[in-house]
Amino acid sequence: MAIDIHKNDQSKQSAFNYDDFNFGTQPTDHLFLSEYDHGNWRSHRIVPTQHFSLSPFALCLHYGQTVFEGMKAFRQDNGKVHIFRPEKHHQRFNRSLERMCMPPIEKELFINALEELVRLEQHWIPQDKEVSLYIRPFVFATEPRLGVKVADNYTFCITCTPMGLYYPKPVRVKVETEYVRAAEGGVGYVKCGGNYGAAFYPTQQAKEQGFDQIIWTDAKTHQFLEEAGTMNMMVMLKDTLITPRLSTSILDGVTRNSIIQIARDKGMNVEERAISYQELEDAFNAGNRVELFGVGTAAVISPVYSIQIQGKDYSPYIEDGAIMFQLKTALENIRKGRAKDTHSWNHFI
Structure with missing residues (x-):
């Protein structure tokens, strides 16, 4: 799977202020592109970062066929650069694509594209700062058709941006018992654009009330915690790490999976099970020590202070x-x- 590389003659990295920046506003110098047509992904290339040109009839703009991933590359203390768990992200990416009736990405293409792009952009990861390189692969339908159908044409893109702390301080959250993020049998486990757009309204209401995020509850009873808008949730109760079990309404977070494995490696008790907000209330009211935190690629581990x-x-x-x-x-x-x-x-490059 040859990838044509067209380098940008001038990097914007030297002018980037690592001490004062907002996440997600500054793309790096290059992006990866590939198009799907007649049953195959083709024209694999890395080009200088540029805008897209789309028909106003492009199906992604009307019927929601957009899927994405989020991962990071890190520079180790010895200067080596690696991508964290790209194989796990690839598996989840293809699960999302399958659920949205979109063509899968072969592992070889996915890994090779990441390696080549990060190899070009690794100078954006400083050695002396707590900054990683956030990597955003995504696929969207490009077929120009005003008709409700599964598209025949798609674009696969990978872009990058520097990232510091998503939540620089502990967060305040509320348990949401009115609105629903996702229901069993739906697409809650998929990283598709519609999941996030549908969550904006109650999240924005909560932010206007002084909260940083909301914790969604199950659609059927509104009693059991599911996840927050940008992260899976975990509870440390007594000597046990508890997190909601995966379902079709909860995202299979890579950081979630990593923390569970680390906890088990340390010999900790780990339970993946339903946890109700009433169980949390009872623990607080009994004076028990309760740790509550979110985990995610962007959030890493974000403590909840309220x-x-x-x-x-x-x-x-x-x-x-x-x-x-x-x-x-x-x-x-x-x-x-x-x-x-x-x-x-x-995964070292």
Whole structure:
């Protein structure tokens, strides 16, 4: 799967201010492109970052055939650069594409495109700052047709941007019991644009009330925690790490999977099961130590300092000795090369 590379003559990296930037506003110098036509992905190329040209009839603009992934590349203490768990991301990407009736991406193409692009853009990852390279693969339907149908033509693109801390401080959340993000049997486990667009309204209402995020509950009973808008949720209760079990309404987070594995490697009790907000309330009211945190590619591990349940605020434990910080450090040590990568998660370029 040959990839044609057309290099940008002038990089914008030297003018980038790593000490003061907003995530997702500055693309790096290059992007990967490929088109799907007549049953095949073709014209694989890396080109200078540029705008797209689309027909106003392009099906992605009307019927929601858009799927994406989010992953990161890191620079280790020794200067080497790796992409974190690209194979796991590829598996999830293809599950999303299948659910949205979109053509899968072969593993060889996916991995080769990532390697070549990150190899070109690795100078955007500084050695002396806590900045990674966020990588966004996505596919969208391009066939020009005003008719409800599965498209015949698509574009596959990978773009990158520098990333620091998504949530620079602990977050305040509320449990959402009115609106629904996803229902069983739907596309809640898929990283498609519609999931995020549908979540904007209740999330924006919560932000206007002073919350950073909402925790969605199940669509059937509104009793059981599912996930937040940008991350899976985890609870440390007594000596047990608890996270909602995966379903068709919960995203199979790669960071979620990594933290579960790290916790098990440490001999911790881990439960993937339903957890109700009532169970959380009971634990708070009993005076138990409760750690609540989100996990995700962008969020990494984000502690919750305040959670509102049915109008009442509770304060989870966020002191330095919290288990979540130990798990975060263990993950960072693997990514930075300070600890052995026993599961071969780091894919070096």
